[in-house]
Amino acid sequence: MPVPIPRQRAIPAAESGQAQGAFSPGGPSGEATGGPAGAAPAPHAATTPVDSTTNLTLLVIEDDPAGSLSVPEMLDAAGKPIRIRTARNLTEAERLLTDDVHCILLDLALPAPGRAATESDDELTTLKHVLRLAPRHAVLALTASGDAERGAEAVRVGAQDYLFRDELDGRLLSRAIRYAVERKRSDKAERRLTESRLRAQENARLERGLLPTPLLEGSSLRFAARYRPGRSRALLGGDFYDTVRTPDGTVHAMIGDVCGHGPDEAALGVELRIAWRALTFAGLCGDELLSTLQQVLEHERESDEIFATLCTVDIAPDGRRAGLCLAGHPSPLISRPGRPAELLPYENGGPALGLLHGARWPRRQVELGGEWSLMLYTDGLIEGHIGEGKERLGQDGMVDLVRRRLAEGLTGEELLRATVNEVRDLNGGELTDDVAVLLLDRTP
Numbered sequence: 001m002p003v004p005i006p007r008q009r010a011i012p013a014a015e016s017g018q019a020q021g022a023f024s025p026g027g028p029s030g031e032a033t034g035g036p037a038g039a040a041p042a043p044h045a046a047t048t049p050v051d052s053t054t055n056l057t058l059l060v061i062e063d064d065p066a067g068s069l070s071v072p073e074m075l076d077a078a079g080k081p082i083r084i085r086t087a088r089n090l091t092e093a094e095r096l097l098t099d100d101v102h103c104i105l106l107d108l109a110l111p112a113p114g115r116a117a118t119e120s121d122d123e124l125t126t127l128k129h130v131l132r133l134a135p136r137h138a139v140l141a142l143t144a145s146g147d148a149e150r151g152a153e154a155v156r157v158g159a160q161d162y163l164f165r166d167e168l169d170g171r172l173l174s175r176a177i178r179y180a181v182e183r184k185r186s187d188k189a190e191r192r193l194t195e196s197r198l199r200a201q202e203n204a205r206l207e208r209g210l211l212p213t214p215l216l217e218g219s220s221l222r223f224a225a226r227y228r229p230g231r232s233r234a235l236l237g238g239d240f241y242d243t244v245r246t247p248d249g250t251v252h253a254m255i256g257d258v259c260g261h262g263p264d265e266a267a268l269g270v271e272l273r274i275a276w277r278a279l280t281f282a283g284l285c286g287d288e289l290l291s292t293l294q295q296v297l298e299h300e301r302e303s304d305e306i307f308a309t310l311c312t313v314d315i316a317p318d319g320r321r322a323g324l325c326l327a328g329h330p331s332p333l334i335s336r337p338g339r340p341a342e343l344l345p346y347e348n349g350g351p352a353l354g355l356l357h358g359a360r361w362p363r364r365q366v367e368l369g370g371e372w373s374l375m376l377y378t379d380g381l382i383e384g385h386i387g388e389g390k391e392r393l394g395q396d397g398m399v400d401l402v403r404r405r406l407a408e409g410l411t412g413e414e415l416l417r418a419t420v421n422e423v424r425d426l427n428g429g430e431l432t433d434d435v436a437v438l439l440l441d442r443t444p
Contacts, residue, residue, distance in 0.1 A: 057083040057100055058177055061093045061130065062107035062142065074174035082174055090126070094133060103138040103177045106130055107165065108154060124150075124157050131158045138184035140176060160184055210269050211436070212277075214243035219251050221319065222441040226416040228424070230261065230380065230434045237434035238265035238308070239378045240273040244280055249317030252280045255376040255438050256310040256329070259352075264302055271300050272308060272353075285314055286325055286363035287350075294353045307354035311376055319442045320370060323363045328352030330382065330395060333375045333402060334368065341403045343395060373411070374440045375402070380433035384423050393426060412441065 058074075074082040085101070087093035089110070097104075110126050127141060141154035141162040151162030160180035163173065214223045223243055230237060238258030245251050254276055258265045275296045279289050290310065297308055309329035315322040324332070326349030335341035350361035368374070382398045385391065393401075398419075405418050416437050424431055 055080050055083055056102050056177060056181065057085065058103050058105055059093065059096055059101045059137075060084060060086045060105045060107075061090070061110060062086070062105075063088065063110040074177070082177060090129060090133070093130070097134055097137070101134075101137060102181050103140060104130060104134060105140045105142055105163075105177075106159075107142045108150065109144070109165075124154060127154055127157055127159060136184075136188075138177075138180035140180050210240040210266060210273065212242055212273070216243060216245050216251065218249070219245045220442070221251055221315070222412060222443070224412045224416055224439040224441075226413070226420055226435075226437045228380075228420055228431065228435045230430070230432050237261040238269045239380065239434045239436035240269040241376065241436055241438045242273050242277055243438065243440070244277055246281060246283075251315040251319075251440070252285075252312070253315070253374075253376060253438060253440060254310060254312045255378060255436060256308055257378045257380075257434075257436075258308045259306060261434070265306075268297070268300055268306070268308070272297060272310075276312075286312075286323060287361045290325060290327055290350070290353065290361040291359075294359070297354045298357075301354065304354075307352045309352045309379070313374065313376065315368070315374075315440070319368065321365060321367050322374075324366050325361050325363050326350065327361055328355070330377065330379055333377075333399060335373045335375075335402070335406055336369050337371055341399060341406060343399065368442070370442075371444055372442050373406075373415075375416075376438040376440075378434065378436045380431055380435035381420070381423055381437060383433055384427035384431045386426050388428060393423060398423070412439065415439065 074084075085096045087096050093104075106127060108124070108127060127139070130139060139159045141151055141159040142165050143151045143154065143162055145164045145166040147164075148162075151164075154162050160183045161176055163176060211225065211227055214225075216223055225241060227239065238260060239256070240258075241253075241255040243251065243253045254273075256269065256272060258269045258272070272293060275293055276289070279292055284292060289312070293310070297306070307328075310325075310327040311329040311332060312325045313322050313332065324344055326346055328349070328351050331343045331346035331349075333341055333343055344366055345364060348362050348364065351359050377398075382393050382395050384393050386393055386397065401422055402415070402419055405415055405422075410418055416439055420435055420437065423435070
C-alpha cells in the first residue's frame with residue numbers, strides 16, 4: 001500500500017530504485033545501509049549538502065524495544081543506498097545526530113524526556129524537543145495508521161511531512177526523505193531571503209540617518225559625498241556626516257566615525273549626527289558643541305570603551321575662511337588653483353569623543369581663499385593596504401592620489417568616485433573598513 005503523502009504539497013517526480021526487501025536497522029553505532037554491511041558513515045561536516053556524490057543519511061528515532069519496526073532498503077535519487085541509524089530514545093538520538101545526518105524519522109509514540117508514554121500533556125512534546133535539538137535537519141513524523149490529523153498537526157508544528165507507521169514502503173519512503181530534505185533546504189533559503197530583506201530595510205533606515213540630504217539652500221557651495229561599506233558587513237558601520245547652512249549664512253560640515261561596526265555603532269552614529277545638527281542650529285560651535293556631543297555619547301554608548309572621532313568645519317558666509325575642530329580625526333584636504341592639494345593644519349587637535357572626561361577641543365581659524373575644494377573623509381580611506389604587503393596608503397599616499405586626479409581635471413562626484421575606486425584597487429579588493437568622503441567646492 002502506498003505511503004500517504006499530503007496532497008496539498010507537491011512531491012518531486014523523479015525517483016530511483018524499488019524496495020529490495022525489509023530489514024531492521026542495526027550494526028555498530030545503530031547504523032546500517034542498504035549496501036554492503038559495515039559501510040562507514042559519511043564524514044562529519046557542517047550539514048553535508050545533498051548532491052550526486054553524497055549518500056543520504058536517515059536517523060530513525062522510535063520506541064520499539066522488540067525491534068518490530070522494519071525500515072525497508074532505500075535508494076536515493078542517484079541510486080545510492082540511503083544510510084540508516086537508529087536510536088531508541090532522545091539521549092541516544094542526540095549522540096547519533098551528527099552533521100552528516102540529512103533527515104530524521106521520528107516515531108510520535110516516543111515519550112517525551114522524563115515522561116511515561118501514557119502521559120499526554122502535549123502529544124507533540126517529543127517532536128518539539130527534536131525540532132529544538134535539530135533545527136537544521138529535515139524531520140519526518142511517523143504516526144499510527146490512519147491518524148492523519150495528528151500527522152498534519154506535526155507538519156504544522158514544524159515537521160516537513162508525516163508517514164503512517166504501518167505502511168512503510170521503500171520506494172515512497174525514499175521519495176519522502178528526499179522531498180523532506182529538499183523542502184528543508186527550500187525553507188532555509190526562504191528564511192535567508194527574508195532575513196536579507198530585513199537587513200536591507202534596516203540598512204536603508206540606517207543610511208538615511210547616517211548619510212542625510214544636506215541642508216544648503218541659499219549657499220553657493222557645491223556638495224558631493226560618497227560612501228562605501230566595508231566588505232565584512234551587510235549593514236553600515238559607524239561612519240556618518242552632515243552639512244547644513246544656518247540662518248546667518250555660515251555653512252557647517254562634519255564627518256565622524258564611531259569605533260566598531262554593526263547596528264549598535266551605526267545607531268550611535270545616527271544619534272550623534274542628529275545631535276550635531278540640532279546643536280548647530282541652536283548656535284553651538286567649536287568646543288562647546290563637541291563637549292555637548294561627548295555628553296550625548298557617554299550617555300548613549302553601550303560600553304565605556306566606545307568612542308567616536310569627529311571633524312567639524314564652519315565656513316564663513318563669504319566662503320573665504322573657516323573654523324576647524326578635530327576630535328581624534330584626520331585633517332581635511334584642501335585644494336586651490338595654482339597650489340598643490342594639502343592637508344589643513346592638524347596641530348592642537350583634541351582627543352576622540354568619549355576618551356577623556358572634561359577634554360577640550362580648540363577651534364582653529366584657517367584661510368581658504370576665493371576658490372577651493374575641501375574634502376573631509378574617514379580613516380577607511382587612508383588605512384587600506386598598498387598591494388599584498390603590510391604597507392598602508394596613509395595620508396601622504398591619499399594626498400598624492402588626489403593630486404593626480406585633480407591634475408586630470410576631475411571634480412565633484414567624479415573626483416570622489418575615482419579616488420575611492422583607486423584606494424580599493426590599491427588594496428587589492430574591497431576595503432575592510434567603511435569609507436565616507438564629503439566634498440565642498442567654492443568656485444567664482
